[in-house]
Amino acid sequence: MRESIYVIFLLFSSLSLMAQKKVELSELNLSDAKVVFGSAEKNKSVTNNALTVRGKQYDSGVGVSSGTEMFVWLDGKGNRFRTKVGVNDRFPLPKKVKSNVMTAGERLYYVEGKRHNFKFWHFKGLTDVSGEILPGSVVFEIRGDGALLWSSEVMKKGDRPKSANVDLSGVKILKLSVTDAGDGPSGDHADWLETVLEYEGDRPFLVDENYGASRSVSDGFFKKHLAPKLAKVRRGQVRYPDHGEADWLLNPAPWKAEIRAGDDGRSLELGNGLITRTFRLSPNLATVGFDNHMENQAVLRAVSPEGRLTIDGKTYTLGGLHGERERGYFKKAWLDDLFASPEDFFVADFEIGEIQAPFPWKQTRWSLVSQYPAKGKRLVFTLKHHAEALEGVTVKVYYEMYDGLPLLGKWIEVKNGKSVPLTVNKFSNEVLAVVEAESSKGKRDEIRKPNIHVESDYAFHNSRPQGASKVTTRWERDLKYTSQPNYRFEIPCVLESRPPIGPNQKVLPGDSFMTFRTFELVHDSHDRERKGLGIRRMYRALAPWAFENPIYMHVRSTDPKIVKRAIDQCAETGYEMVSLTFGSGLNFEDDSPANIAKFKALSDYAKSKGIALGGYSLLSSRRISESVDVINPETGKRRGVIHGGSPCLGTEWANDYFRKLKEFYEKTGFSQFTHDGSYPGQICASKDHKYHKGEHDSQWVAWKRITDFYKWLRSRGAYMNVPDFYFLSGSNKAAVGYREVNWSLPRERQIVLGRQNIYDGLWDRAPSMCWTFTPLVEYHGGGAQATLEPLKDHLKEYEAHMAQNYGSGIQSTYRGMRLYDSPATKALVIRMINWYKRYRAILSSDIIHVRRPDGRDYDAVLHVNPELKEKGFAMIYNPTERHLKKKIKLPMYYTGIKGKAIVKKEGGEAVEVNLNRNYDMEIEIDMEPNSYTWYVLESGDEDSL
Structure with missing residues (x-):
């Protein structure tokens, strides 16, 4: 019997020892300590010297100054706290010490240094008003949930260390404090020595002093206001196909897209089977999950807030949770230990709905895409703040998840319910701790970024997605990610979306401020074509107007006879639009009755022929006056800005310019607009312009003004050519990417170079999003050998231009006075336009890059669209001087055809061709020198998509 009892005793003793754990205070995250002078130093004194009391040196401990408080969360699972305390021995000030005089006359000593590319300073001492560093006298206290558990009483430099051994049973928050002994903080270099916490369960961690209270208050608010609403949201996983x-x-x-409540009763999941973003609502709103289901990988590395706002000069975090001990990864089990801060905005409500259109789109012409807005789900969080200064201020965080795309949209709205104005100085509408793309010890510029495409509608000075996205997308370091392999903390692993400056916008009582929208497309591959296809599909959802693709010409005249002749020729050949191009003489800014009447008559004539009419206006790269133009912040002068010089859009001149444009369109009935230069993101330093106060708000004011105008045109159904990335604000088309002077080269060189431009320009844009150029008349010189006029004398080159432009689904700026000059020329144009219209849908669809033009062999592109009958359309060119007969492979995977294709060469006899296991199809081409051919591809399988 005794042996049995002894065995049981040993068993329970062993289990107890196994459950009990130890941690030294110095091993906790000391950055959360509340300090007055210096910082809480690990295994060093507060002055960054050795821990030394009465000549004895200690290996472990924490050095602090008086006034320091540390709050340790135990959650009732602490056992004992053991420590020694004392005042550190004095060390002489270093030779390179610096000092500052404090407001009361004390002098603060410190040294500057640099470690791992970061500047830092170390506290070295504080004098009293006499200029001397005193010996120091302090009191150490240990409290549990506010109750005093132990006090050292007054200790001075030279005293023997005192020991404490405190029972922590039932204590939730342990407070360790050091106060001065009534004689000020000078010389108070206090040491917690050989400090050990014994505990059970989860490891203790430092928290905010209000952690316990805020945890209780936020939990109570959640249970009363959010939990009942959350309980009504459907739970359970949605079943999706296997990837x-x-x-x-x-x-x-x-x-x-679906929105579901999490099984924990405290979270919401916004997902569509491709990606899921998970939000924790208690004790505060935070992103606690972002998953790429396509690759079964996490996007999120650490718990993240919902953004940041600077209001009236003070920066606030939107939601967020604190107390995370590791930022290289996290576990769901840690979430219950995280806490909310009273300094942050807190979640007060949420709403679930469908995606809504950001602005109207009047659909007046053919488009490959007609769905608007895109289908999906919207999740809106409402946040408020406890601070008296923010009473009446409401922040809404909007999320939209799209059907059929690994795409997420996000933006923020600030509503001013106060009786006085507020200013939104800065914002970040995304701050996301993302899994790093690689663990490298190199510099930040050399390290790969995570495989996510991020862009916003705050974009300018670029016509490509990757360039435009750089305006607001920032990949930052995470200085709290201390376990990363890069010793300089250079790994770009925090995604932040913010404007480069400002916006510094005043919000009047009752008004709202809306940030730009950020879009995050999660890739499932590093393959360039697949990533590009994903971006192109994203634009179908976000900017379907960019898939309108009218056939137009640019007329270089405003002579009514020439314009009407061009309109007539367009109507006869199948063209759909005429734009009065640069150099035509059109002046939108002339609002005289005679000018308005002239162009209304031309617009009415065009409409009678079924032709849309529009024209060109130059905005940037022109100078107006000293009082109107952009002022360079670096020089204080007009010169040296983007495009050399440009009018500021925060002026009365700009107000008048856009008023005249609107009135012109309303009075004439124009329905096309070409805006040259557009707004390239200029920052204006003028303090005299009417609609902005200085450089910090100038960019936002200008962007808002021009995008409001583009959205107005979009609501009227106008077609916009803008050589800048304003697609998400309503524009239809940008340049494919060409060197303008190349159109002055000999005709035969223009053709191959033009095809290279198209091939290179369609990796991340759909064909309908781009225009190229065709010089019917001279452009940038070059003379007769560069132009197509007389057209009847250059029919082969004219056809080559049209074949590669329309065959790629790209419209070109056919710039001249006419489309044809003879019956043969007219017949050619009609034949090419009829061909294009017959296959318009597939030719406007995505391009797969087969072989780039190089002039030495065939080149080819393959249009794909698994939703159409014609699932593929191959355009193949022979730019050589020799006959080409060879077998080539076409990559058929993205046509949706699985096993057998029906191939129709130039729309002729149907031939069945089998695909190999890689979804490639082999065909034989037989082509004359300097020729082109094409193949229509349909499915021969009943089960193809």
Whole structure:
């Protein structure tokens, strides 16, 4: 019997020892300590010297100054706290010490240094008003949930260390404090020595002093206001197809966005089977999950807030949770230990709905895409703040998840319910701790970024997605990610979306401020074509007007006879639009009755022929006056800005300019607009312009003004050519990317170079989003050998231009006075336009890059669209001087055809061709020198998409 009892005793003793854990105070995250002078130093004194009391040196401990408080969360699972305390021995000030005089006359000593590329300073001492560093006298206290557990009483430099051994049973928050002994903080270099916490369960961690109270208050608010609403949200996982069986780029239908409540009763999940973003609502709103289901990988590395706002000069975090001990990864089990800060905005409500259109789109012409807005779900969080200064201020964080795309949209709204104005100085509408793309010890510029495409509608001075996205997308370091392999903390692993400056916008009582919208497309591959296809599909959802693709010419005259002749020729040949191009003489800014009447008559004539009429206006790269132009912040003068010089859009001149444009369109009935230069993101330093106060708000004011105008045109159904990335604000088309003077080269060189421009320009843009150029008349010189006029004398080159432009689905600026000059020329134009219209849908669809033009062999592109009958359309060119007969491979995967294709060479006899296991199809080409051919591809399989 005794042996049994002894065995049981040993068993329980062993289990107790196994459950009990130890941690030294110095091993906790000391950055959360509340300090007055210096910082809480690990295994060093507060002055960054050795821990030394009465000549004895200690290996472990924490050095602090008086006034320091540390709050340790135990959650009732602490056992004992053991420590020694004392005042550190004095060390002489170093030779390179610096000092500052404090407001009361004390002098603060410190040294500057640099470690791992970061500047820092170390506290070295504080004098009293006499200029002397005193010996120091302090009191150490240990409190549990506010109750005093132990006090050292007054200790001075030279005293023997005192020991404490405190029972922590039932204590939730342990407070360790050091106060001065009534004689001020000078010389108070206090040491917690050989400090050990014994505990059970989860490891203790430092928290905010209000952690316990805020945890209780936020939990109470959640249970009363949010939990009942959350309980009404459907729970459970949505069943989606296996990713190996259903590719969203071929069939997006199964991937529907859904919003579900988490099984923990405290979270919401916004997902569509491709990606999911998970939000914790208690004790505060935070992103606690962002998953890429396509690759079964986490996007999120650490718990993240919902953004940041600077209001009236003070910066606030939107939601967020604190107390995370590791930022290289996190576990769900840690979430219950995280806490909210009273300094942050807190979640007060949430709403669930459908995606809504950001602005109207009047659909007046053919488009490959007609769905608007895109389908999906919207989740809106309402946040408020406890601070008296923010009473009446409401912040809404909007999320939209799209059907059929691994795409998420996000933006923020600030509502001013106060009786006085407020100013939104800065904002970041995304601050996301993302899994790093690689663990490198190199510099930040050399390290790969995470495989996510991020852009916003705050974009300018670029016509490509990657360039435009750089305006607001920032990949920052995470200085709290201390376990990263890079010793300089250079790994770009925090995604932040913010304007480069400002916006510094005043919000009047009752008004709102809306940030730009950020979009995050999660890739499932590093393959360039697949990533580009994903971006192109994103634009179908966000900017479907960019898939309008009218056939137009640019007329270089405003002579009514010439314009009417061009309109007539367009109507006869199948063209749909005429734009009065640069150099035509059109002046939108002339609002005289005679000018308005002239162009209204031309517009009415064009409408009678079924032709849309529009024209060109120059905005940037022109100078108006000293009082109107952009002022360079670096020089204080007009010169040296983007495009050399430009009018500021925060002026009365700009107000008048846009008023005249609107009135012109309303009175004439124009329905096309070409805006040259557009707004390139200029920052203006003038303090005299009417609609902005200085450089910090100038960019936002200008961007808002021009995008409001583009959205107005979009609501009227106008077609916009803008050589800048304003697609998400309503524009239709940008330049494919060419060197303008190349159109002055000999005709035969223009053709191959033009095809290279198209091939290179369509990796991340759809054909309908781009224009190229065709010089019917002289452009940038070059003379007769560069132009197509007389057209009847250059029919072969004219056809080559049209074949590669229309064959790529790209419209060109056919710039001249006419489309044809003979019956043969007219017949050619009609034949090419009829061909294009017959296959318009597939030719406007995405391009797969087969072989780049190099002039030495064939080159080819393949249009794909698994939703159409014609699932593929191959355009193949022979730019050589020799006959080409060879077998080539066409990559057919993205056509959706699985096993057998029906191939029709130039629309002729149907031939069945089998695809190999890689979804490639082999065909034989037989081409004359300097020729082109084309193949229509349909499915021969009943089960193809």
